[in-house]
Amino acid sequence: MAAAEDTIRAGAEAKAWDVERVREDFPVLSQTVNGKPLVYLDNAASAQVPRIVIERGAKYLREEHSNIHRGVHYLSQKATSAYEGAREKVKRFINAREARECIFVRGVTEGINLVMHGYGRKFVREGDEIVVSEMEHHSNLVPWQMLCEEKGARLRVIPMNDEGELVLDEFDGLLNERTKLVCVGHVSNSLGTVNPVKEIVARAHKQGVPVLVDGAQGAPHLKVDVQDLDCDFYAISGHKMFAPTGSGVLYGKAEWLEKMNPFIGGGSMIRTVTFERSTYAAIPDKFEAGTPAIASAIGLGAAIDYLNGIDREAAHAHERELLAYATERLTSIEGVRIIGTAREKASVLGFVIGDVHPHDVGTILDQEGIAIRAGHHCAQPVMQHFGVPATARASFAFYNTKEEVDRLVAAVQKVIEVFA
């Protein structure tokens, strides 16, 4: 565990954020792309993985792999305790009351679909209403449209203003006795807006309506405390917080999870099975049919260890500094328009350059070794609001540097030259 100790040491020293030291923890960052040092600014799509997470996954595969919750043999017990250990780490990371409230899923999309099937199909009836926001990722919109179509329910939308902030004054008017669930993102993946989810939860609860929070972009950038937020569901994708793909968590209050229908049927989620009927296991097993992504879940636990080992306050401050610096520098270039100018933002920066299509921006930046995302970011209604077909998006993690922002700015200027 030398790497873990190193990390903790780095954290202790990190009063002033030592970004060069932190970068050494991420092997992928030291490569060149198209002959230039990689500048990885696509963290909102998927973040890179530190060495201790890679090593933890490799150790599991090398020494501990077996199926969980089944065998009575040595390896199965090893694997089970590593997997359940990761669940404990998740519980502490988000401050859930109990570990059984943390369901392992593939990611936020699966987590939200679990709630759609488990809660929505059981409790939503014809004429009921589901509230989403105008800035939701498709993963927190399409499942609810599918449910509404199936049930004859109605989708209501919290509007946003031209800064990319939710208009909360309109929210209260959307809540009524037919409202069955409010679904809102913690941080917008396309605009960077940090939504006031605690306030949203409080207002919804006043009307007796539960709230689901899409935490895909929240967990990497903010300290998440589900008890403080008092949300009923909170979904996380591990790969956006320095863990492998295939690791994710749906947090749900036990009282809801116990009342909900199971999602996927199969092994591990049952108590008894006969041809007449089956009864289901207690939570969390009820929602974890089949063999899960064991190595990924253990990797998520290791990523949480890593995050606990660094000074997260300083890390987040560094991200905010990068965002402010990049915003200022890009804004000063003629023809660049920032999409998403909310007062409260996480380090996600959407922009367009004149009428240059973002895919052309992405290709030219790639030639400079810079990875950004170009497209509609699975948020087509957001693009429609701002009247653009797509945007370019730079998203910063705590391992990015001001020099990388400078390279981004220089490459944006190159785009303008090419398309002059």
Next chain:
Amino acid sequence: MSELSELYQQVILDHNKKPRNFQKLEGANRTSEGFNPLCGDQLTVYMLMDEGVVRDLSFVGTGCAISKAAASMMTQAVKGKTREEAQVLFHEFHRMVTGELDEEAEENHLGRLKIFAGVRDYPARVKCASLAWHTMHAALEGAETATTENLGPGEVNP
């Protein structure tokens, strides 16, 4: 920068800025919609087909520089061609941008369209160059829609 200049050549930038045949075609007897569901690019191709010849051709739509320039140059290349000649161009163009046709070694009719050969080095952009061609092909076949959705796995989502 040599690779980049190969993709964004002056001709392509010029067609992006001033696309040719970029309007609805009055009197068209075939119309086809092209859509790339992954990146949101969409265009409509208008065709006037008469006795097996593409008498006139135009397009409207939104997309990146590569897709717009490809559409613009497609309309110039196909206008006046017979159905069979247009088919041949479609297949040659598609084979070139997917790297199956060596436009310098193998005989072909691509001419100026060869400037799109560089796209094959950018797998994420192959669909941008080929969308207009798929849409034209659909119009040629009498279909109303074309999509890049069912292209091969090598032709990656941008």
